[in-house]
Amino acid sequence: MGMSINGFITAIFVLFMLISVEVTAQVKRLSPSEGLSQSYVNTMLIDNNGYLWLSTEGGLNRYDGYQVIPINGPNGELEEAIIDRIYQDPEGQIWIASLLAGLFRYDPQTDTYQQYLKKPVTEEQILQQSVFTMLATDDKSLWVGQGRVFAKLDIASGSITPLFKLPEQFENAFVRTLFHYNGYIFIGSTDGAYVFNIATQQVRPLEHLSETDVHIYQNNVKSFALGDSNQLLVGAVKGLYAVDISNIETLFNNSEQAFTSEKLLADLNVWDIDNQQGIVDLATDKGLLSFNLTTKIVVKNKRIQQSKYTLADTSIIDMVKDKSGGMWLATKTDGAFYLSGDNYKFYNVEGSAIGGDGFSHHSVWAIKQFQDKLWLGTHNGLTAVDIKNNTSRVYLKDYKVDLLTTEFTVFKIMPYKNKLWLHSNRGLFIFDPQTQQLTQPKTASPKNQIFINDWMHGITLLENGDLYFVHPDHGMFKYNVDSQVLTPLKGEFSQFDPFLAYGFLPPLPSKPQRPLFFSGGVLYQFNPDERSLNTLYKVPKHHDNVAVSILSYVEDRQGILWLSLSNFGLIGIDANSYELVHTIDLDKNKLGTLLYDMVLDEEGMVWMSSHKGIWRLNPSTIHFQQFTTSDGVLSAEFNSGAMAKLNDGRIAYGSLKGFTYFDPKENKNSQGLLDQVNITRINLMSRDLSINLQQPLKNITLNHDDIGLEIAFSAMSFSFQERIIYEYQLDKGKKSYTRNNRVVFPKLNPGSYQLKVWAKDPLTGDYTAPATLNIKVRYPLWRAPYFLALYTILLITIVTAWVMRRNKIQRILLAAHKESQDSEARLKLALEGSESGVWDWQASQLNIYQPRLVNELGYEDDSVSLDDYLEKIHPQERAIFRLEWLEFLSTDKGYFNCTYRLRHAKGHWRWYKDFGKVVEWDKKTPQKVAGTYTNMTRERVFEEHARLFTAAFEQTRDWVFILDKNFNIRASNKSLQSAFGLSAEPRSTRALNLGMSRSSYFDYLRIMQKLEVGEHFSCEDTVVLANKEQRHVLVKISAVADESQRLSSFVIILTDIHAQKSAESELHILANYDSLTGLPNRTLFNDRAIHAIDQARRHQCKVALLHVNIKRFKYFNDSFGTENADEIIKLVANRLKTALRPCDSVARLGGDEFVILVEDIQQIEEVLLICTKLMDCVSKDIVMNQQSVNVHLSIGVAIFPDDAAHYKALLKASNVALYYAKDGLEGCYKFYKQEMNQRVERAMHLESQLIKAYHEHEFCNYYQPIINASTQKTVGFEVLLRWPDNQLASTQEFANVAENIGLITKIMLQTFKRALVQLARWRKVCPDLYLSINLSALDFEFIGLVPEIRQALNNAALPPEAIVFEITESILMRDSEHALKNMDLLKQLGCKLYMDDFGTGYASLTYLKRFPIDVLKIDRSFVQDIGIDSDNEAIIQSTLTLASSLGKECIAEGVESAHQLAFLKAQGCSYFQGYLFSKAVPKEQVLELIEHDWHPVFSQA
Secondary structure, three states: OOOOHHHHHHHHHHHHHHHHOOOOOOEEEEOHHHOOOOOOEEEEEEOOOOOEEEEEOOEEEEEOOOOEEEEOOHHHOOOOOOOOEEEEOOOOOEEEEEOOOEEEEEEOOOOEEEEEEOOOOOHHHHHHHOEEEEEOOOOOEEEEEEOOEEEEEEOOOOOEEEEEEOOOOOOOOOEEEEEEEOOEEEEEEOOEEEEEEOOOOEEEEEOOOOOOOOOHHHHOEEEEEEOOOOEEEEEEOOEEEEEEOOOHHHHHHOOOOOOOEEEEEOOOOEEEEEEEOOEEEEEEOOEEEEEEOOOOOEEEOOHHHHOOOOOOOOOEEEEEEOOOOOEEEEEOOOOEEEEOOOOOOOEEEOHHHOEEOOOOOOOEEEEEEEOOEEEEEEOOEEEEEEOOOOEEEEEOOOOOOOOOOOOOOEEEEEEEOOEEEEEEOOEEEEEEOOOOEEEOOOOOOHHHHHHHHOOOEEEEEOOOOEEEEEEOOOEEEEEEOOOOOEEEEOHHHHHOOOOOOOEEEOOOOOOOOOOEEEEOOEEEEEEOOOOEEEEEEEOOHHHOOOOOOEEEEEEOOOOEEEEEEOOOEEEEEEOOOOOEEEEEOOOOOOOOOOEEEEEEOOOOOEEEEEOOEEEEEEOOOOEEEEEOHHHOOOOOOEEEEEEEEOOOOOEEEEEOOOEEEEOHHHHOOOOOOOOOOEEEEEEEOOOOOOOOOOOOOOEEEEOOOOOOEEEEEEOOOOOOHHHOEEEEEEOOOOOEEEOOOEEEEOOOOOEEEEEEEEEEOOOOOOEOOOEEEEEEEOOOHHHOHHHHHHHHHHHHHHHHHHHHHHHHHHHHHHHHHHHHHHHHHHHHHHHHHHOOOEEEEEOOOOEEEOOHHHHOOOOOOOEEEHHHHHHOEOHHHHHHHHHHHHHHHHOOOOEEEEEEEEEOOOOOEEEEEEEEEEEEEEOOEEEEEEEEEEEOHHHHHHHHHHHHHHHHHHHOOOEEEEEEOOOEEEEEOHHHHHHHOOOOOOOEHHHOOOOOOHHHHHHHHHHHHHOOOOOEEEEEEEEEOOOOOEEEEEEEEEEEEOOOOOEEEEEEEEEEOHHHHHHHHHHHHHHHEOOOOOOEOHHHHHHHHHHHHHHHHHHOOEEEEEEEEEOOHHHHHHHHOHHHHHHHHHHHHHHHHHHOOOOOEEEEEEOOEEEEEEEEEOOHHHHHHHHHHHHHHHOOOEEEOOEEEOOOEEEEEEEEOOOOOOHHHHHHHHHHHHHHHOOOOOOEEEEOOOOHHHHHHHHHHHHHHHHHHHHOOOOEEEEEEEEEOOOOEEEEEEEEEEOOOOOOOOHHHHHHHHHHOOOHHHHHHHHHHHHHHHHHHHOOOOOOOEEEEEOOHHHHHOOOHHHHHHHHHHHHOOOHHHEEEEEOHHHHHHOHHHHHHHHHHHHHHOOEEEEEEEOOOOOHHHHHHHOOOOEEEEOHHHHOOOOOOHHHHHHHHHHHHHHHHOOOEEEEOOOOOHHHHHHHHHOOOOEEOOOOOOOOEEHHHHHHHHHOOOHHHHHHO
C-alpha cells in the first residue's frame, strides 16, 4: 500500500477542508429584499454616471451602491412592466425596450423620456413590433432587432426602416443580439447568425457550425464577442464557437464561400461572453465559467456557491463589469449578484485545514520564524508549521493543566541560539526543538530562583542574551541567559510601581543593546551601562486619568518613529530628536480600533493588525487602507503580539482562527477605486418631493418652512462602500466627515447655499472632485425685501404716534394727581371725626351714648345707663366688660378695648369690638370718653367655621395641604405630615417630597397656574411615602378665592386608592398576560400591534411581525412530560425577552406559539439580525432531566407595509411564512412572499390528499437498478416512492409535507413492506438481490423503528442482509448519539448501511470513523460536472481513494453519459446507478432488468 490508512484519511481530509475553507472576496446580492422590483433580471448596464441599471420581469431599477430605486417611466408606464432590454448609446441616452410597453429613450441629464414605439395591443403586434436588441454606431440612428426583422431607427424622425428579415420557414424566429465590429453588424437570432455590411446594406449568413453540428439549439445564437487574432466568438443555446473573420470582406463578396469555424465548447447555454486578454468569462446555464482560449481549459467560478447564498436556477443570463474589476451577474430566480474583484492575495492557515497535527488551539498569540518553520504560541500549547508542505506538529498541549488553569497559553516566543524561550501563563520556559524537552531557567544564585520561576510580564530578550522583565511584586530585573545571573534594576526604576508598569520592549534598531521601557504613559530608553532612563515620549497631561499602554512601534524610512498607544491613537515622533511630528486620532480617521504589531515592508509601507482586520499606512500621505475578510483575510480579529516578518519579506499575523500570511508586493494598488461622487437623492421630512432622477443633480429650491433636508450621495462604487469616507461642506462652513452616504440638515434659513461633497478613495487616500448642489431656500412673504421697507415706514409712524400720545397722557396724569391729593386731605379729616361708629360717656352723666342700639340693634333709646347696657351684653362676656370698664375709669390707663356680644331686640346676638379713649381728665380721673365700635359678627362666624374646618382638616385620613398663590405651603394636615415626614410649620413646596419626577412637579405647577377661581382639577398619580412605599392616589386640586373673589390659594387633596388600583392591576394582568410565562397574551398583543402599525403608518416606517414556533415541541411534550415541557416554554420565553430590544414586544398566543413585534425598522437587515439572535439564544445549554435538549425555532416574518396594510393581514402573512419555516429540519426563519399564500393553500390541500393516499394505499414503488462494474449485472435496486394519482406536487415536495405532518415514517414502513413482498419473488430468480430503502431523520426518532423492521422481515421470510438502508448526514448531525444507537441496532439485525449524497455535507470524514457505514454513494452533483469542473473530479477521486483505504465500496449516482462512466471506471468505482442504465421502473419491469446484460453499455465507455 505504501501509505497507512490514517495517512490516507488525513490527506483526503485536508483536501476536503482546503476546498471548504477557501476564503474569497465577499458576494453581494440585489433581490426584492433589497428593493429590486423582481427576482428575474434580464439585462444590466453601468451608465456613464456610474449607476447600475437592472431590467427585470417586474420593472426597471437603478442602483447607486446603497439604494435601489424603481424607474417608473413617463406616467408610470414602466411600473411593474416586463423590461426586456436596456442599452446606453454613445451619446449617453438610455434605451428601454419592453415587450408590452414599447420602446423609450431616456435622457439622464434632463430626466425626460421619448417614446418611439407605442404599447402593442394585439399578440401579432407583440411578436412583430417588439424590440429585443439594440445597437448604436452613431448619434443619428439605432439598429434594432424587431421581432424577426433587423431594422434601422431614425432617432430624429422616429421612422423605422426594415433592412433584413429572417427566413419565413422558421416559425416564431426573432433577432436576439447585435454586435458591431469594423463596419459590420453581426446578427444573432433563434435561427442562426448573419452579418450585415453597413456600407453596402448587404446581408449574408455567418456559418458558425460545421456540417456535423445539426441540433437546432446550436443555431440559436445569443451572444457575440471578439476573441484573439480576428476571431469572433459565438455563443448559442448549445455551445460556444469561434469564427475566423480576418478575411470578412472577401467572404462577404463571395457568398458561396463559407466562414471557417471551430467548436470550442459543447453542451453549454451561453448567454453572454466577455473576453479579457484571452481569458473568456461565460455566462451560462451552468453558472459563470472561465475559458482559456489558448489552453482550452474551463474553470467554474464557485464564489456564489461558496457564499451564504444559493441559486434556485444556476443560469447566469447577463453580466457587466465595473471599473474596479468587479462583476454583476443576472439570474433568473435570485436577482443580481456582485462579485468584487479578487485584487489581493492573502494566504490563510487554519488548524482544520492543514496536514499533520493541526493546531494546538485555533487562537494564535505569538509567531516566530525559527529553523525554516513558523512557531505558533497558541491559547493551549505550541505548534510548528511548515508552510511549504502545509503540515504541522503540536507540542505542549494541555501542559500542566489543573482545575484552575485548563490551558497552557504561550504569549511570547523568543528564539535564542538553538532554543525557544516561552513566556506563558505558567511562567517562563525553555523549549528545545530537537529533543522536545521543556525546562525552566536556572539562576546562578539559588535564592533568586523564585523570581525567575514566578509570574512576570513586560519581557524582552536581546541579542546578547540579556532578558529584561518585570516582577509584579519585586520590581524590574535583568537576567543573562548565558551566565544565569539575575540582577535587580534599582535606581531610577525604584520610582515605578511594578504592578502597574507596562514593562520592557525590544530596542530600536539603531541601539540594539538599549531596551525600551514604558510606564505611566511615558516611553523610556534604558542605558544598561549607565543604569539610566532617557525619556523618548510622554503622553499629554490631559490623558493622565486614562490608562494608556504602548501596543507597538516601528521606525519608517523617513526617520519617523511610530508609536501605537491604546486610548490615545497613533503618534509619530522624530527618531533622532524625539520631537512630536504626527498625532493621528484613530476615531477621527474612522478606524475605531487598536493597532497592533507594526512592521515596515520593503517599499516603506507600515503594516499593522487590529480587531478590524489588517491595515496599511502610507507614511507619506498618512493614508490607512483596510483589509478584512471581504479582501480574503481569514479573520478580522487579530491578537496583539502575534506577528512575524519572514526572511523572504512576507508578513504573518496571528488571529482567533489561525494565522494569515502575505507578500506586501502582491497587495499593492495599481489604481484608485473612485473617480467621481454623485448627489443621488434628495428627501424632505416636511413634505414629499417628486423623485428627480436627473444626473448630475445640481439645484434644489425649498420653501422657508421646509424641515429635515436629507441629501444622499454615492461614490458609485459597488465594493468597499463601508470604507469610503465622505467629506462635505455647506458654503464656507466647517468640513465634516462621515461613512454614511447621506447628510441631514434639520432647518436652513432663507437664502442661497452650496453643498460640496468629496469622497476619499479607500485604496489611495485621494479625494474625488466635489459634487456640488446649489440650494435655494425661499424667503417667507413677510420677510421679502420689499416688505422690509414697508416695515421700516410703519415702525417710524408707530414710534411718532406713541411719543405724541405719551406726552398727552403725562399732562393728564399730573392734573389727576393734584386733584387726588386734595381729595385725600378732605377724606382724612372726615375719617378722624366719624370712623365706623361712635359712642361716648361723661362722668357728669350716668348714661352711655350708644347710637348702635337704635341704628343696628332695634332698641328705642340710644342712651342707657351702665347697668342697662350690661344687661344687653352676653353673660359670657359681661364680667370681662365690667372689669375692663372699671380698670379704665379707675386708673390712668387712658384707653378702653373690649370685644363682646350684644343682644338684638329680637333676641339674637351680634359681636362688637369697642375702642375708647379719654378725651378729658380731671387730674388722674377720666371725665369724658369718646370711642368707636366695629361690628365683628361676620368675622366671628368665619372664625367659628374655620375652627370646624380645621378639626375636619386635621382628622381626615386623606392627605391635604394648602398652597398660596405663590405655591408656598400654608397648611398641611397631620395625615400628610405623618405619611411624608413633613413638619407642621408652613414652608416651601420643595420640602414636600412626594416621590414625583421633576417634570411631573412642573406639570402640576403649570396646571395650577391655569386654574381660575372655583375651578377644579383631578387625576390619578403615584407618590412615594417617607418609608419608600409607593402608593396610587387620586389627586384633587381646587382654586380658592379671597373676599375680593381673587385667587388666594390652592387646596390639594390626595386620596389613597392603592388597594383599588392593586385589584385593578391584578384583573388587568389576568386579562392581558399569560399565566405560565408572564408574557402578554393575544388580547394585549393585538392592541399593541394595532397601535404600533398606526404609529408606523403615521411616521412612514416599518414594523415586523415574527411568528415563532418551537420545533418538535410535541416530541418534547411526549418525551419529558407536560411539566417539563412547560419549563421549556418558560425558558424560551425568558430568552426571547432578553434577546429583544427594549422597544420590541413578545407575546405567547398559546401552546408553543409566540409572536414578536419589532418596531421602528429602518433596514431589513435589522430584522435578519434579530431573527439570528433569537435562534442563537434559544439553542444554547438547555438541560432537562439531566439530558441536553436541542431546542430550535421556526420563525415566520412579515413586514408592514410591504406585506400587509393591516394587523390581521400581517398576522396571517407571518403565519404563512411560519408554515414555510417549519419545513427545515433545523430551526430557520422565512420572510413572507406574496406567492406563499397560494402555496400554503396548496400545501394544506396536499396534506389532506396525502393522508387520504396513505389510508387508501395510493402509493406504489418504483425501482432503479444498481449495476456491478465487474460482473456487469444488476445486483440490487433502490426503492423510490411514487404517487401515480398525484398531479399536485413532486416526490420531494410531498415527502417534505409528509415529514411536517408526521406521516413520513408510516409511509416508509408501508413502502418497505410492499417492497419485501416483491423482493421475495425476485430472489427466486436472483438469490443475492437486495433492495435499498431511504430513511429520513424523522424515521430515526420513531422508537419502534427497529422492531417494526424486524417484524416485517420475519413476515416476508427474508434475511436482513437482503435489505440496505440509505441515510444522509442530516440524520447524523441532528442527533448523532441517538442515530448511532439505532444504526448499531440495524447492524446487529444484519442490515447494511449506505451513506447517501456523500461529500455534500460538512463532516463526512468524521462520521465515517464514528458510524458503521458500509458503502458510500457519490452524489449526482459531482458526477454531472465530470469534464466541466476539475474540482468535482478531484473530489470524486479523493472519495474513491478514501473508500478504498477504509475497505469500503462506492456507488456513483446520476450516471447519464458514457464519458462519465468511463471516468468513474478509470478511477476504480465498482457500482453505478443512473439514467445511462435505466430510469426507475414499476415492479412489472424489474425482472427484465435483473436478467439484462449491461455489457454493451460498458463497451461504449
